[in-house]
Amino acid sequence: MENIQFAERMGSIRTSVVRELAKYLSDPEVISFSGGNPANSSFPVEQVDEITHDLLMTKGRQLLQYGTTSGYKPLIEAYIEHIAAPKGLAVSEDHVITLTGSMQGLDLLCKVLLNPGDTVLVEAPTFAGALNVFRIYQANIVSVDMDDEGIMVDQLEEIFKTQSPKLFYCIPTFQNPTGKTLGLERRKSIAELAYKYNVIVIEDDPYGDLRFSGEAVPPIKIFDPDDRIIYLNSFSKILSPGLRVATMLGNPEILKKACVAKQSCDTHTANLNQAIAAEFLNRGLLPGHLAKILPPYKVQLDTMLKAMDDHFPSCCSYTRPEGGLFIWGEFQKDINMTDMMYKAIQEEKVAFVPGQTYFVGDTQKRAGTFRLNFSNATVDQINDGIRRLGRLFREVIAE
Ligand SMILES: Cc1ncc(COP(=O)(O)O)c(C=O)c1O
Structure with missing residues (x-):
């Protein structure tokens, strides 16, 4: 069908950059700091299995209504x-x-x-x-x-x-x-x-x-x-x-x-x-579950921050959160992180999200910002991926 007349309200909707990135992420060699998902390993599969079974046996007919x-x-x-x-x-x-x-x-x-x-x-x-x-x-x-x-x-x-x-x-x-x-x-x-x-x-x-x-x-x-x-x-x-x-x-x-x-x-x-x-x-x-999933997240966060301290250039500043899933970075120089993202994927096989996607209005002046997620990579991947990103950042800045 040609010329589908979509509603005006859809006109300003943008496809999420994270979703667009998905096509590059199918490459198993790419280390991704771009998503926002909780770690697969954090899901309490056995507990949910047991609860679901008990619920269906005791209240199944009510719950399926x-x-x-x-x-x-x-x-x-x-x-x-x-x-x-x-x-x-x-x-x-x-x-x-x-x-x-x-x-x-x-x-x-x-x-x-x-x-x-x-x-x-x-x-x-x-x-x-x-x-x-x-x-x-x-x-x-x-x-x-x-x-x-x-x-x-x-x-x-x-x-x-x-x-x-x-x-x-x-x-x-x-x-x-x-x-x-x-x-x-x-x-x-x-x-x-x-x-x-x-x-x-x-x-x-x-x-x-x-x-x-x-x-x-x-x-x-x-x-x-x-x-x-x-x-x-x-x-x-x-x-x-x-x-x-x-x-x-x-x-x-x-x-x-x-x-x-x-x-x-x-x-x-x-x-x-x-x-x-x-x-x-x-x-x-819930308390026991959180006590189980938070320490590995903290290890991932601390690893990422330490690697950033070691490898990122000094003109890049970043947040040091006490929780959540994200670190935010910002260059004090005129750098376009959307271009950098494509370079990072192609040359270093590392993905992150350029920050412009999170702003409204004149997003150009936010071009030097970016988001990193730490919950979906292993400690080795974090060390390796941040080292590679740091190398790219330094190269681009030197140009
Ligand atoms: C700030 C914020 N609000 C809401 C959501 C969506 O949460 P839910 O899965 O409950 O729809 C997200 C998911 O990434 C989020 O980051």
């Missing part, structure tokens, strides 16, 4: 008890719905809150998947800069004041793509400013429980007496992304509308998958 749009009640209860309450969010059940991945939460919130042309404020840089959701809903996307400690609050207030965004989307803990974590005082300021300027905040927190060192920082949501912050959690990075189970915690009025939108989307999140997540929590397996 349709369920409720707002979510499987035992999962909502278990989420509040085991995840939300320990973070200071001991809410009632009407404050939580379940989702088919937290991406769905972003989609539903845009569906119920945004009109085309409404302004959405994001961090610069931010999660590319979220940018595409905001583009589909034809939002006017603007961004607030970050310094070493995350969102710059003065600039945030200026944008709240002058551009009246309807939504502010942020990832305050182990941010994708930077790995940065916002300090306590800035979290409080964001909650106060959102109230002062009547902005709804989407706080996306898929990485907060992947902390390898340092002190936990509470969600911005705990400083929100006005119930205008919507808090997204996901089981993708702490249990399995393939289960597609996540939660949205926030204002019951907004959640009710989101449920109406979810009905015409997927009716409800898969019962069996929700029940597996609920059992995982209720059997007390």
